[in-house]
Amino acid sequence: MLISKQHRRTIYENLFKEGVLVAPKDYNRATHPNIADVSNLEVIKLMQSLTSKGYVKTQFSWQWYYYSLTDEGLAYLREYLHLPSEIVPQTHMKPARPAGRPGLGGRPGGDGAYRAPRGDREYRRRDDAGGEDKEGPGAGYRPRFGGVGRGAPAS
Numbered sequence: 001m002l003i004s005k006q007h008r009r010t011i012y013e014n015l016f017k018e019g020v021l022v023a024p025k026d027y028n029r030a031t032h033p034n035i036a037d038v039s040n041l042e043v044i045k046l047m048q049s050l051t052s053k054g055y056v057k058t059q060f061s062w063q064w065y066y067y068s069l070t071d072e073g074l075a076y077l078r079e080y081l082h083l084p085s086e087i088v089p090q091t092h093m094k095p096a097r098p099a100g101r102p103g104l105g106g107r108p109g110g111d112g113a114y115r116a117p118r119g120d121r122e123y124r125r126r127d128d129a130g131g132e133d134k135e136g137p138g139a140g141y142r143p144r145f146g147g148v149g150r151g152a153p154a155s
Contacts, residue, residue, distance in 0.1 A: 001042070003042050007037075007042055011035060013081065014035050015077065016069070016074075016077045016078075016081060016083070016089055019069050019089030019090055021034075021043070022034070023040055023044050024040065025063045025064065044065060056069060057069075069091070
């Protein structure tokens with residue numbers, strides 16, 4: 001399919017900025033929901049081309065295409081759009097960690113949630129520590145399943 005350079009560049013810029021792209025499986029839709037002035041068919045076909053080259057990974061669910069950029073695709077779009085290596089998609093950015101609360105130092109777990117001591121479940125434990133005195137059915141025990149349903153022995 002022939003796609004104009006302007007539309008191709010718009011789609012590539014959006015894909016690089018976000019790192020992911022979604023498109024409904026509607027080939028007759030006039031415009032893509034997230035990219036103005038570009039038809040949905042152009043987006044789907046361009047992503048199909050990038051998928052065949054290994055630059056994008058495609059996931060399809062509930063009549064929507066989900067495209068995510070691979071490392072090779074990231075390098076390709078950087079070269080195509082002439083971007084420096086400092087600029088990365090939003091999905092590749094690490095979220096800024098909020099400053100930790102002072103005074104928590106050295107406490108394991110780190111999430112700050114209260115955990116009761118393990119002794120609160122002591123009532124569930126058995127008194128005997130081992131399994132040496134376990135009693136079971138005797139040596140002559142033969143369970144009988146009373147012949148219900150199909151496959152029952154003929155009476």
